[in-house]
Each structure stands twice: as structure tokens, then as C-alpha cells.
Amino acid sequence: MVVSGPSGSGKTTLCRQLEAMGEAVHSVSCTTRKPRPGEVHGKDYFFFSEAEFMEKAAQGEFFEQARVHGNLYGTLKSYVTENLERGVDVVMDIDVQGAAQVRACDDALIRRCHVDVFVSPHDLADLKERLSNRGTESGESLELRMKNALIEIAHWPEYQYTLVSGSRASDLERFRAILLAERMRVARLG
């Protein structure tokens, strides 16, 4: 299950909560961006140098990769397929470019299991508040981050589901509902 959404949309929290409930594992992405205070290698991200990342990319180890705000992000192919083969669902918190790569993936197992969800703020005021609360990391102005978020949000129609944020409890319930429902889809059982 691929999850995208603008910065501050709460998508990462949703993925972690689903993992905490034992419903899925939250795929740990690789990145070249610097760790934020408190972030742990192997838990929040695998932090790599640009050289290390490019070497893995050259060996085709990434399922998807993207450059966002100047930093590289990617998901290790082996991480996803090993879990799926064991019957464990994987939630991946990736941006719209990465999501498009997963959508185009021709691996049979991935295609059969694939679901994608766009988590969207409720409205512009909500987006602005969310971005303000998450302002410090990139050094970009609120205006630029608003602009980037709106460019991202324009991609929602490419996703199978769109979850418009409400309360935290409702967001988690609806996010989990997508996973529960998709497990019952006949097209996936064939």
C-alpha cells in the first residue's frame, strides 16, 4: 500500500499506527537527506550518502526512487517483496514520483498487491497550518512549501483512494479500512 500526501498530511503517522496495530509493516525508506533531531538510522530511514545511494541505484536495488527538495529517496525492492512473500502487507510512505514508479511496476506480485492512497489536507487553511507546524526542516519559505504541496495535491486523481483528513481517529480508521477492504477484493484473490 503506497501512501502519498503533502508534508504534514500525517501520512507517516498513519503508516506507523497501522504497523503498531500489527496490520502491516511500515517500509523503511532510504534517503540522502540529513537526519532530523531524534531520527534513527534503520527505524525512521536508512540514511545514506549520495555516493552510497547512487551505488545501490546502479545495482537496481531500488523499487522506486525520487529526488525531493534536492534529496534522494528510495525503497529497497527486497524489503517489499520479502514481506509480501511471507503474506505480510507493506505500507510505503512515498512521494508522487515514487508512487508513479510503483504503479508502472511490472512485477506480478507487486501488481497483484498494489493499492495507493493519497492523503490530502481538508482545505487550504488546513494545509497552511500543517505546513507551518512542520516548518523548520527544509529552510524553504512557507510560500514555496505551499506551492510544492499544491503541485503534489494535483496528483490525487492518479491514486485509487483519496483520504481527506478529518480527526486523527477517523483518519486512522479510514486508512485501516482501505487495507481491510482491499484484502477482501475478489480481483486480488484470483
Add this chain to the structure above:
Amino acid sequence: MVVSGPSGSGKTTLCRQLEAMGEAVHSVSCTTRKPRPGEVHGKDYFFFSEAEFMEKAAQGEFFEQARVHGNLYGTLKSYVTENLERGVDVVMDIDVQGAAQVRACDDALIRRCHVDVFVSPHDLADLKERLSNRGTESGESLELRMKNALIEIAHWPEYQYTLVSGSRASDLERFRAILLAERMRVARLG
């Protein structure tokens, strides 16, 4: 949301529970079968004579209709569309013949809102137990009811979802999850 499943699968209970939660209205079907003890006209079914039923059918008032175990069943078109137009979801507890008619319906509103779910017993022993517990109404032998149930179950691949019964709580949670998830489907929002 159309729900089918063999007798005793718990589909009617699921529909009622969803209604009790305020998530949807449970469509009251019309039938020519005799009321069971405690069943109320207008709540459990609209009970009609064969002549009354056939007159409504002739006037095209039914959305779907089917003959099951010798009795006629049908759903009033107006009941469904009036609710959908008000933005209220409708769950319809109908058999595999009725479900096929709804699937073939060319009304644009119905097509956009349509979801179908087959509720299946966990295994043969579970089916037998469920049918034994619901034995009295039709006067048919357990063997014949088992045979009919298996013929019905063979239709599960025609449905979008299949819910294999587990615990009552899990069944309701997963049933509701389908409704919550389908409300977020981008294809439905376009």
C-alpha cells in the same frame, strides 16, 4: 452496496448493524413469502401477495427481482435512488440473481455507487451449522439447503468483495471497512 450469501451467513444482521451505526440504510425488500413469527411489514419486508407483487413488477417498480425457494423478492427502485440522491448509502441484502441484475443496471447513479459483497461461511462445517440453526422456515431438508447454499456460494467470484465469516465483531468491522473504503475511491469521486 449489494450483499449476498447463503442462508444463515449473517448478511442480514450485518446490514442491520451498519444501519444501526448510522452508516447506511438497510433497504427493505418486498416479498411474497409468508412472514416468520415476529417479522413486521415495512420493517423486515414489505409482504405482498403474488398478485400485488406482479402488478408492481409490471409497472417496472422493481430495481431487481428474483424467485427464491418459490417466493418472489424485489427491491423498489424508488427506495434506492431517493436515498442515494440524498447522499445516503443503501445496503441491499439480495440473492445472487438479484445481485446480477443490479450489476447489469445501466442507471448512471446506480453504476457510480455500486459495490457488491459476498458473505461466505468459513468452511463446510460452518455452513452446515449455520443452516441447521436456521432450519425451520422453508421445510426443506438440510441436504437440499446445503445443495442450494453451495450453488449460491459458487457465485462468489462475480462479486467485487468476498467476506469470509470469522467472529461477529470482525465480520462487522470488515463489512463496514468496505463501505468506508469505497467512499474514498477516486473512481467514484470523478
